[in-house]
Amino acid sequence: MGTTDQGRTGKPVATVDIDRSDPEYRAWLKEAVRRVQADANRSADTHLLQFPLPEQWGIDLYLKDESTHPTGSLKHRLARSLFLYGLCNGWIRPGRPVIEASSGSTAVSEAYFAKLIGVPFIAVMPRTTSREKTRLIEFHGGRCHLVDEPGTVYEVSARLAAETGGHYMDQFTYAERATDWRGNNNIAESIYQQMRRERYPEPAWIVATAGTGGTSATIARYVRYMQYDTLVCVPDPENSCFFEGWTTGDPGVSSDSGSRIEGIGRPRMEPSFVPGAIDRMMKVPDAASVAAVRALERAIGRRAGGSTGTGLWSALKIVSEMVAEGRTGSVVTLICDPGDRYLDKYYSDAWLSSEGLDITPYSAAIDSFLATGVWP
Template sequence: MISAWAVEAVARLDAERERTPATPLRRFPLPDGWQVRLWLKDESTQPTGSLKHRLARALFRQAIASGRIAEGTTVVEATGGAMAVAQAHFARLLGLPYIAVMPEKSSGEGVERLGGTCRHVDPPLAIYGEAEKLAEEVGGHYLDHYAAAAAVDWHGGDLAEELFGQVAECPHWVVVDPENSAYFPGWASGAADYSTGMPSRIEGIGRPRMEPGFVPDLVDLVVPVPDAASVAAARRVRQDTGLPVGAATGTNLWGALELITRMRAQHVRGDVVTVIGDADPRHLRTCHDDAWAESRGLDWRPHATRLERLLDHGEPW
C-alpha cells in the first residue's frame, strides 16, 4: 500500500518536472559550407544548473514509488559535484536528510548550501563501500545512481525525448571519455570490470571503473579526449556563447568535432548534438584560469590553436 507521504512526494517531483521548461538548443558556429550543424543542448538552465538534474529527479521518483525511500529516510549517495547538488536539491524539496560521500578533494559547498551533509573519504574508489556501509548504519537508502541509471524509469522529462522534439532529423551521436577514465579502455577491450583506480581531472565526466549504468553494446563510438584539449574546448565554448562552462563540456565539444570531421570525410550531412553539462562562475577559477591549468600540467594552448585553425580558417582537423 502506498503511503500518503509517497503520493505527495511523487506529486511534488512531477510538479517540479512540469514547471521546468525545456532546455534550449544553442547553435555552435561552424565554417560555411560544411553541411553539418552542431547544436549544444544547454542543460545549465536546469534548476540546479546541470545535466544531472533530470537523473536525480528520476532516481528519487523511482525509489519512492518502489518503497525504498519513505518519509524521513536518510538518502545516501556516493558522488560529488553536480550530481550531489542535484540530489541535495530534491532531498530538501521532499524534506529528507541527505548525505553525499565524496572523494577527499571534492568540494561539498553546494550540497551543504542546500542542507545536505558531506563525508569525504580517500582513496576515491572507497566512496562506494563507504556509502553503502553508511546507509546501512543509519537505516537509510543508498541511491547508487551509477547502478540505477541503466534501468531508471524516467516517467517523462528525459533528455532524449525532449531533444527529439526540438530537432528536425535524428542527430548523430558520440560518447567521449577523458584521461584516467575506465570507459574507453573498458569499451575497447570488452572488459566489463575494467578499472583505472585513478580519478578524472575533468569534473563531471569519467569514472575510475566501469559503472553498471554504462551499457557498452549501445555505444557505437567512444572518443578519448586529452584533458588539455577539454580545457581548450571549454574556453572555445565560452568564447562563442559567453557561458562559463566546465571542462566536461569542452570534452563534449572536442568529441563532437572529431565526429563531424569523420562525417565530412564520408560526405555525410546532418545534425550533431552535444551537451552543455553545466555553466557556473566557479569554472572561471578552474579550466578558464591559466594558473589552474598550468598547476595541473595541462598545456591547452596547442589544442586552442588547433581549434582556431579548424573553426576560424577551415583548415583540416
C-alpha cells in the same frame, strides 16, 4: 532501526521497519511523489543552442543546454528519476537520510530533491570536488562527507546507509533503469522534438559523455526504439576506464586515479554503463577538454564545465570528419553544467599549471579547424 545494504549487485535489502500499508506512510509517499512530479511540471525544456560553423560546410552543431535546470546541470533529470524510482520502490522513507556517491553535480540535484520531500541528504565525494559544488549541496540542505580516495565512495556510502538506516541511492547502478528511455520527455525525446524544424532534423551523431553511463544509454536506446539512423558517440577523459572496457570488452577494467574532468570518467566500469548501446568512443586528453570549453566561451559567450568540453572536442572532430568526407548533416552534444562551478579549475591558469596541463596546442587546433575546415 532498520538498515539498508547495497553493493555492486544493486539490490537493496532493508529490514521491514515500517508498515508500508500504514495510511500515514502512504499519505507521506503520495505527497513526496507529487512534489517531485510537480518540479518537472514547473520546468520548461532546456534550450538547444547552435555553435557557429561556416555556412558552406553544410553542417550544423548544437549543444543542449542542461545547465538551465533548477539545480544547474544535466543531473537534475537523473536525480528526479532516481527519487521517483526510490520512492515508488519503497526505499526512500520519511525521516531517513538519502546517501549518494557522487563527483558533485548529482549530489547537488539530489540534495535539492531531498529538501523538497523533507528527508536528510548526505553526499559522499572525493575531497578534490570543486568548492562551489560542496557549497551548493550545503545550500540545498545536504551534508558533504569527503573521502581521500575516489574509489572508496561506493563502500563509504553503503556503510553510511547501514549505520543510519538510510537509503544509498547508488546512481552508478540505477541511472540506466530509473529513466524511462522510451520517452516520457527524457533528454533524447526532447532533442528530437527540438530538432524537428532544423534543416537536418535527424542528427547524424549525438555525443554524450559518461559518468554513470545513464544518459548515453537513454539516448542510444531511444534512437534504436524510434528506428532513427543517428549514431551515438561517448568521449572518455583521462584516468577513466570506460574506453578501455568498451574496446576490450572487459567489464573488470579499472583505473587507479580519479578523473580531473568532474562529472565524467570513472575508476571502474559502472553497472549503468551499457557498452552494447554505444556506436563509438573517443579518448580525449584533459587539456583538450579545457581548451574546448574556453573555445565555447569565445564562440557563444557561455562558460561550461569540463565535461562539456570533452563532448565538444569530440563533436568537433566528428564534424571535421564529415567536412573531409563531403557529408552534410547535424551533430548534437550537451552543455552538462555551468562553468561558474569550476572557476578555480578549468578557468584558472594556475590550476592548469599545477596539473601540468598545456591547452595551447589544443586551442590552436580548434581555431585552425574552424578557420580552414581541416583538422590539424
